[in-house]
């Protein structure tokens with residue numbers, strides 16, 4: 001099973017949009033995907049229309065339930081979800097950076113039955129706190145979305161520095177799946193300039209596919225559907241299918 | 255002096271863009287503005303072109319320097335800045351939610367000489383952690399920016415709930431300056447629908463002015479200038495001047 005955390009501490013990078021859209025696109029190709037919502041805001045949980053999340057993922061921190069017990073079905077074929085809830089805020093306040101608390105998630109991942117899912121994708125909150133640290137220590141890959149705007153540029157270096165530090169101390173397997181340019185607005189020169197800057201600074205780390213600005217992606221959560229179901233032929237759906245294809249091409253690399 | 259925290263835990267709401275643009279617009283009307291960057295990412299600090307921030311605001315938490323000692327000039331007439339730095343990340347990890355740690359900022363605000371500034375505006379990170387709690391307890395008003403997208407809607411109720419709880423327990427003065435619709439894209443029906451939903455749910459709490467999507471706002475930080483200097487006649491500059499005017503009209507209300 002490939003395990004990917006979607007993270008960038010810059011707010012509004014496209015983390016949740018990427019987690020939900022990519023999961024659905026990968027499932028279309030017949031893979032089985034488990035999404036974990038590690039954001040106390042529960043944006044991905046809301047998007048999948050889960051209303052009665054209970055404590056959700058917080059249960060691995062505040063009681064001793066295992067990850068597999070928290071898995072829910074979704075309306076999207078091939079996609080399961082471990083929901084988030086505001087209980088996560090309480091868990092975060094209680095957890096300190098002591099030894100062991102950052103490995104709670106990676107330990108409970110062993111409760112997942114072997115071979116049941118092909119991909120595990122974790123949506124992270126916009127901060128490198130205890131919750132994100134748990135996600136980054138439990139997975140083997142990090143996907144870094146970034147809005148194609150100047151303000152977001154410094155965030156990529158920060159994430160890469162954090163990944164390197166975690167790799168050196170706590171998770172030697174951790175590698176970067178790629179840097180994903182999001183909300184690329186073909187109408188403005190600014191977006192093009194930023195994507196060019198990303199490619200010249202980070203080379204092959206940047207995905208070939210760019211996710212274009214597409215209002216259908218902003219509308220889809222209002223219907224509780226991923227873009228692949230909400231408007232299957234729009235540019236948003238096509239871009240995320242291309243991303244799924246590019247990521248799946250790397251399956252042998254792990 | 256009016257003191258306003260710009261906060262929404264939803265990432266990418268337009269907090270930093272509003273803090274920098276509004277401060278510059280208010281200063282154009284002759285008021286003196288002190289900006290405090292409480293976000294460890296230091297997005298506002300970078301935007302103002304401050305390279306040697308030192309520890310910045312973190313010093314009020316990790317040593318006993320007072321706020322007034324940390325004030326810096328900026329290239330914008332009438333605007334001063336207390337910069338942020340990544341030291342804030344260390345401060346956040348060390349601070350616990352014990353009594354007193356959430357009032358550190360409000361205590362040090364008394365070090366500001368009376369009458370030197372007309373407005374204090376605090377840019378908050380996208381989370382209700384110790385740093386944001388300090389900001390919300392130290393100020394008297396909260397301005398809530400929101401991107402005009404469906405995914406952002408639940409964030410407004412959350413902020414209002416947090417404000418009410420802080421008002422009841424720690425800061426009886428705290429009130430909402432207003433809810434600001436940001437990145438309103440006149441080309442899409444979606445944006446219009448979301449703004450309409452905000453107005454029907456929150457009524458007069460929503461500012462009359464809407465900040466339109468304008469790529470010049472995304473470009474301005476690459477030149478280290480607020481929108482009022484970068485492109486004084488663009489819609490971004492005009493919208494934020496209208497916002498400054500609407501906020502200043504409320505000066506007698508405090």
Ligand SMILES: Nc1ncnc2c1ncn2[C@@H]1O[C@H](COP(=O)(O)OP(=O)(O)OP(=O)(O)O)[C@@H](O)[C@H]1O
Pocket residue numbers: 010011012013014015016017018039043124125126182183184211212213214215217218219236263264265266380401403404405406
């Ligand atoms: N390609 C796109 N086209 C149009 N809108 C988009 C696109 N990608 C994301 N958005 C919108 O941008 C905003 C930010 O996206 P999203 O919420 O997924 O980012 P995030 O990184 O998860 O934010 P947070 O930091 O709050 O977790 C949302 O309003 C979303 O609808």
Ligand SMILES: Nc1ncnc2c1ncn2[C@@H]1O[C@H](COP(=O)(O)OP(=O)(O)OP(=O)(O)O)[C@@H](O)[C@H]1O
Pocket residue numbers: 009010011012126147149150151152264265266267268269270271272293297378379380436437438465466467468469471472473490
């Ligand atoms: N009116 C606007 N028109 C176009 N782009 C905008 C506008 N307002 C903000 N932006 C862009 O949207 C993105 C998010 O804005 P900003 O960084 O100010 O939000 P934030 O709430 O401070 O984010 P964070 O949660 O990371 O602190 C930035 O890339 C910014 O350039």
Ligand SMILES: [Mg+2]
Pocket residue numbers: 015016017039043124125
């Ligand atoms: Mg998100």
Ligand SMILES: [Mg+2]
Pocket residue numbers: 269270271293297378379
């Ligand atoms: Mg910001």
